[in-house]
Amino acid sequence: MRGKILSKLKSISISTPNWSPGLVFQPNTALQQTSNLPQKQNNHNLPTLTKEEKTDSVLMHDDDEAKSTADIDPALQISTSEPLISDFDEKCPPGGKDILVLYTTSLRGIRKTFEDCNAIRFLLESFRVSYSERDVSLHLEYRHELWEVLGGRVVPPRLFIRGRYIGGADEVVGLHENGMLKNLLRGLPLSLSNRGCGGCGGMRFVLCLGCNGSRKVVVSENGGLSVVRCPDCNENGLVKCLVCS
Ligand SMILES: [Zn+2]
Ligand SMILES: [Zn+2]
Incomplete structure (x- = not known):
């Protein structure tokens, strides 16, 4: 039994020479770990992580910072004091x-x-x-x-x-x-255009074409003509730019 495990370990250390330092296979811990595991674990192409290593990798890849930093050494908690x-x-x-x-x-x-x-x-x-x-x-x-x-x-x-x-x-x-x-x-969409907009030059408003910015338009009413407030623009004779607003 022991010989069998050792030969497996041998093949693992040969087949995984490029693992990053955080995942370096420790024969001693692995030996303890493997001997506690049931026989059904046949696939040894991937190294078995120790419990601590597993915890570390989960924490490192957890998106929820507030949650994941809760169990980490206080000295490493740089982001928890920052406002969310x-x-x-x-x-x-x-x-x-x-x-x-x-x-x-x-x-x-x-x-x-x-x-x-x-x-x-x-x-x-x-x-x-x-x-x-x-x-x-x-x-x-x-x-x-x-x-x-x-x-x-x-x-x-x-x-x-x-x-x-x-x-x-x-x-x-x-x-x-x-x-x-x-x-x-963080997470907000980035601005694609460098500055300004082709439609309004970055003002986000353009002059109303219905009244040319005068805010008044002539309409026919009861057989005559009368001047009324332009319905299209705001108090400054402007309308929102269709390109960027
Ligand atoms: Zn107008
Ligand atoms: Zn615009």
Whole structure:
């Protein structure tokens, strides 16, 4: 019996010369392990992992980090103190359940607000992550939905990831400086186009063709002509770009 096992071990060590160090076959442990196993284990082409090795490999390949790091040496737990997306308040702007939504303004009225918007936009673009930008100065509806979802008259920029409210410029820049923002962006679709859109040049809105941006159209009414509000565009005479919005 012992001779039989040893000859098997011999053939294993010959047939598996290229295993990575983590899977190096230990004849001593393997001998103990094999002798405890029933005879039906005939296929010895693959080395048998010890219990510890099995646990390690499961942990290493587990996608659920929070769960898998629970049993690891505290010194190795680098990611558990970092915020998870589920740590943030569930406040979802319309259509924002699975995407990143950034409310901005392109008005330069308040310099800090304008510069904050640019900073967050630049940050997201440096991560090459795809996001839905909603410029409240171009589209009143965006301002209303932002105020509604946050329950107050807040100013941009405001960042939402997968229906969770991350914060304004200070919070987002703070997360980035602590190296935590990339964790929250993980798994989001990447931006394919480098910058801008062929349809709108990156503005996400184009001038309404129905009224040429005047917001007024002439219609025939009761046998005469009258000027009415253009039904196609927003308060700025703009419509969403069909290419990118
Ligand atoms: Zn129009
Ligand atoms: Zn576009």
